Every structure is written in C-alpha cells, then in structure tokens.
Amino acid sequence: MYGDLDDWRRPGPTAKQQRTDLVVGAAFAGFGLLNLALARSVGLYSTGVSAAAEQVGWTLLVTLPIAWRRRRPDAVAIVVSLAFIGGQIREVPEQQLTGGALFCAMYTLGAWGPDHRRSKWIRGGIIATMFVWLGIFYLMKLPTVSADDFEGAAGPFSPIAAIALNGVLVNMFIFGFTYFFGEIAWIAARRQHQLEVQADQLRASQAEARERAVMGERVRIARELHDVVAHHVSVMGVQASAARRVLDRDAGKAKTALASVEQSARTAVDELRRMLSLLRQGDGPDRETAGAGLDRVDDLVASAREAGLTVTAGVFGEPADLPESLSQAAYRIVQEAVTNTIKHAGATTIDVRIRYLADELEVDVADNGHGSTGAGPGGLGLIGMRERVAAHDGVLEAGGRTGGGFRVRARFPLHRTAVTA
Template sequence: MSVEAAAWRRPGPTAKQRRNDVLVGVAVAALAQLNLMLATSAGLLPLGDPPSRPEQIAWTLVITLPLAVRRRWPAAVAIVISVAFIAAQIRRSPEQQVTQGALSAAIYTLGAWSRDRLRARWVRIAIIVAMFAWLGIAVGLSVPDVPADAFPDAAGPLEPLLAAVASGVLLNALFFGFAYFFGETAWTSARRRHQVEVQGQELRRLAAEAGERAVMGERVRIARELHDVVAHHVSVMGVQASATRRVMDRDPAKARTALAAVEQSARTAVDELRRMLNLLRSTGADERPDGSGVDRLDDLVGNARDAGLTATLGVYGDPVPLPDSLSQAAYRIVQEAVTNTLKHANASAIDVRVRYHAAELEIDVTDDGRGAPPGAPAGLGLGLIGMRERVAAHDGTLETHSRSSGGYRVRVRFPLAESQAVAV
C-alpha cells in the first residue's frame, strides 16, 4: 500500500446510509427470529439441547441488531457480533444461518469502512483466529461423543470424521476469506473513486487555468495586432497632416497631395483593421490577412516616403517562398520599425534590406535618426515586445540598438526550412 493510500481516510456514512443501516439491522434481526422459529419447529438443533426460548431470542438479537450501526462504528460492531456469536454457540443457540451472515457482514464492513486501516486489519485477523480457535475447541470437545456408526453412508478414501472436520475448516476459510477480501476490495474501490474525483477536480482546475491563459494570450495577440495595424498608419497620417499644415498657405498643391496621402492611409488602416478582425474571428490564428507579407514591403517604404523620409528598399539573394506566418511576421516587424522611426527618431532617411541567405532570412532596417537615449532600457515598448514575440515564435533572433554612426537598427534573422534552403 502506498503512503498516499495509507494516509487516506474514507469519509463516514451519509445520513441516508445510516438510515439504510438501521433498516437492514432491523430486517436481519426479524429474519433471524423467523429462522429461529423454523429451526426449532423442525427440530434442527445442531449444537444439542438449546437454552430457553427467551435466551435464544436474546442471542439472535445481540448478534444481528448491531448491524444497524455497522458503518458508524465498524470495529466495535465486528467485535460485539463475533463475541456474541461464540457465546451463542457455547450456549447452544440453534439459529446458525442468519447469524453467520451477520458475522460475515460485520467483517466485510470493518474492512470496507474502517478509517484506521491498521486497526481494521488486526481486528479482523483476531476475529478470524478466534473463530478458528473456537472451531478447534468445539471439534475437540465433540469428537469423544461421536458414535462409531455416525457416518453409515461414508464411502470416500478419507476417514469420515477427518473429512467432516476438513470440510468444516474449508467452508469457514472460504466464509471468512471472502468477507475479508471483499471488504478490502470495497475500501480500495472507494479510495479509487476518491482519487478519480480529486483528479477530475484537478483537471477542471487546470482546464480553467488553461482557458484563462488562452484568453490572456488572445488579448495580447489582439493588442499586438491592433498596435501593428493602427500605430503605423496613424503615425504616417500624423506626419503627413503636420506637413500639410506647414505648407498649406504657401504651396496648396503640395498640401492637397499630402491630404490625399492622409486619406489613403486612413482607408488602408480601415481595410487592414477589417481584415485583422476577420482573421481574429477565424479559427486559423496564423493565417495572414491580404497585404501583410514580404511581397508588400514596398507599400511600407512608400508610406515612409510619402511621410517625407528618404526611404529605400533592397532585396538581396534569390527570394524563396515563405510560410504565410513567417512572411507576415517579417512584414509586421518592418512595419513596427518604420512606425518607430516616424514617431520617435526624427530621421530623414530609412533603409530596409531583405537578404535571402542559404539557411536564413535576414531583415535589416536602419535610419539616421537620433537613436535611443543613453541609458534608456531596451525593449520595453509594446511594439518591441511584439517584435520579440513574433521572432521567438519562428525561432529567430532579434537585434535592436543604436548605431555608432548615428540612427537606429532593427535586424532580424529567421531560420529557413531545409526545403527552402535547398531552393536558394
């Protein structure tokens, strides 16, 4: 028995089970009285001359009525019934069948319901040993009184008396063995049901925690997507609106061009928001919406150019087909880098380079702005956190730092699958 099993204590009987025990105890006592009447009426007196009728009734009640509380005090009930059973046999009470059943039920209940397993084991062993000791004493006392012609029809290979004793021992061994075995089985079954309930509760708790983590992960994903989609276009519109305000009076044609770019950026932002919301409603979380892949990086560079930057895009190496999720991650990282340049860098130029190496895809975005302030903690913004999450999801590496020559650099390396590397 494991330490966990030994430490478990079976809960006591419920109110309904206690009521059922009372009904069972009364019913068994009534059945014992009926069987006592039938035995004496038929003259079945296996132990010899019985005591008085009131004493016979008293012995059957003492043996059977304790079953009414058998699950509340299993050890006490088993001891009382076993002692009363032996005493009734000493007094030659003729009722045997129902009282033997009561004794068996008491031993079974002690094994099935006792909360102290060590005490239950030793009490049952003591009862069984006492019963066999009494059987030996009873046989020893009755053998001298057995007449020589007591077995007139005996025809087997064994001595009749020896065969009768062996039969009695075998039947009692089966009787007590089954009571002991099924009591242990019932207790083990109850413990396993308890373990299943505990495991079920643990599984429900883990499922609830997993659900909470999934909800939190989905919220983070939605926040990242909203940041990527909205921040870029709003930043572009802000820069273009500022430029429009400065040139509106002296160069209306340029102002109209800038306003048209603001209008186009707003439409693009709305379209991307709509596509993103459709994506979030779908079951495939890694499907990429239209317009968010490395094949559309020129649109991002064009937005930066429309916002007044000198923006360039270079693609080096032989392009290979990329998984949609990887292509989208590369697009979003460039988008975030361009957005940060427009919002924070005070830059005049930005350079985006895509390099297809033999076993990796490299994205390199640099600007000539003011870079990160000295001593500023790196990577605390939502955009940079989103970059790291996207890079980690594809087993890539991310570098973000100020350049010694001025400006800021974002460089990402994504490993390519073996089939893609071969195609390079």
C-alpha cells in the same frame, strides 16, 4: 497490491445509505428471531444450556448491529463476532442468520473501514479468533462423539476427521471470500474517488489553459496593434492638428493635411485587417483568401455542392456597400460554418442566407446534421466566430435546431447612411 491506496480514508455513508442500513439491520433481526423460533420448534440444541429469553438476546446482539454497519464498521464487526461466539458457547440454536450477519459485518469492515490498515488488522484478528474458537469447539465436542453415531459411513476419512476438515475448509472458504470482496469494494471506491479528482483537475487544467490561450492571444494582438497601427494613428493626429491650425489661413494646406489623415486612416485599417487575418490564419490554407468578402460566398456554395451537399443559397434585401473588414468577417462566418458542416456535421443539406435588413446584415447558415460545432485544423471554431462578430459589435447565435441540425446566425449593425457618405 494495495499499498499505494492505503492512505485514503473512505468517507462515511450518505443519509440514504444510513437509512438503508437501518432497514437491513431490522430485517436481519426479524428473520433471525423467526429462524430461532423455527429451530426451537424442531428441537435443535435442546440441551437447556440457555433459556429462550437468553437466546433471543444473543440473536439480537448478533443481528441488530448491522443497522449501523457503515457508520461504525469497526465496532460493529467486533461486537457481532464476539456475540456470535457467545451465542455458540451458549448453544443458541439460530446459526444461519447470525452467521450471515457475521459475514456481512466482515465485508462492510473491509469495504467501508475509514482506516484501511486498521480494518485489515481487525479482520485478521477476527478470523484468527474464529479459527481458535473452532479448534476449541472441536476439542470440546468431538471427544463426546462415538463411532456408533455414524452408522453407514463409508468414505475415505474417519467421521471425526471429516467433520473437522469440513468445518475448517468451509470457514476458510467463506472468510476468504468475505475478506476478498471487501477489499475489492474498497479499491473500487478508491478508484472512483481518484477518477473524480482527476476529472476535477482536468477541468481546472482545461479552464486554465483556455484562459492562458486567451491572454496570450490578447497580448499578441496588442503587440501587433501597437506595431502596425500606432504609427498611422500618430500621423493622423499630427496632420489633423496641422489642418486645424491652417484651416482659416490656407484652405489648400488644410485639404492636403486632411487628405493625408484620410489616407493614413485607410492604410491603418487595411494593415489592421491584414494583421488580424494573419494572426487568425497563421500559415494555413486560408491565408490566400485573407481579403475575401461576401462577394466570394458563391465559391463556398460551390465547394459545398462539390462535397455532395444539397445547397440552398440566397441574398435577400437591398445590398449595401460594406466596409471591407465587415464583409470579410461575414465571409469568414459563412466559410467556417460551411466547413464545419462538411467536415463534422454529417449533414446532407445546407442553407446559406445573407439578408440586408434596414439596420443589420444577417448571415444565416443551417444544416440538417448532428449539430457539431467542431472546427478542423486551422479553423476558427465557435470562439473565433464570436470574436469576429464581437469585433463589429454584432451578435452570434449558434446551436441546435428544433427537429435536428445546427444553425449559425450572425447579425452585424449596418449603418447605411454612414456607408453611403
């Protein structure tokens, strides 16, 4: 049952656990001495075999090592068991606290023994020694007992047989449970260790998978960029060089070359936009809206209302002519935020605001849901939002709102003069 766990060595106790053991050991010793005084007061084992000072010594020798039970479980179990037998041989009247200390040491050896195989052997040896001693004790004491000492006995067993059987059964029961619970505690610690190791491995695997996904996406984008854009950029370079050479001699040819540069630039931008949209959307349903921009936000608002949300929407400031790629990126931010609110947030209201500031375009989507950042199949998710915003040198803020809900706010640099020109 435990073979697959035996190679693990349990780490030692923490400083706090060691301090706790010192308190427990002192308590065992203190109550043991008190119980010894009480036993002597009622005359238990008053045969005079051992003096009071010796009885104190045996009691301390059994109970005090519990203070080091988790630091040295092997040694403590051996010392306590031998001292327990010695105390019984010398007829020390205190048997209750010392017996408890013995079982505590046995349990601790099973639960905290650094080498589990060795702790099994030691516990087995201690239990065997205890039963051997029990047999010797009965052989020494029971012959001195006469039937007259049991006046009124009426059970099915003889008094002597009943005493022997009771001692054997009680010790089997106590030692068996001590051994069993020590094993259970050790296995629980081993499984906790395994869970921690698996959790660390899972986190490392997830981080590695994310890194591989990002690298793979970068390689794919770089390959597509080269295939789609490199040709147009090369043509632009050739035409710009030609325009520079003929600018002073033939203005017509220079204008033609510059017009070709302009057209190539627009074509490259359009193809780049379409390529990035396809990379992001794959074959999902959003492929049909690859060229959608902020002029389609009303459709998103309508879909949110159809989903049962109370929607507040508004456009603030003086609208500006936006580059198509920027308009599409802003639209995708709103689309992803609205989609996440509908699918994951459990919200009842959503507020969509588009602000044209002096030098920024701000897109702000807020809801009153439980703050989910999840994305459905084919969605961008928070990582995709950040990549879209970063591609336009913008800033994305996403997180919970004070009082509940979630907000996504993206700010894009807006160069009105450049756009107008």
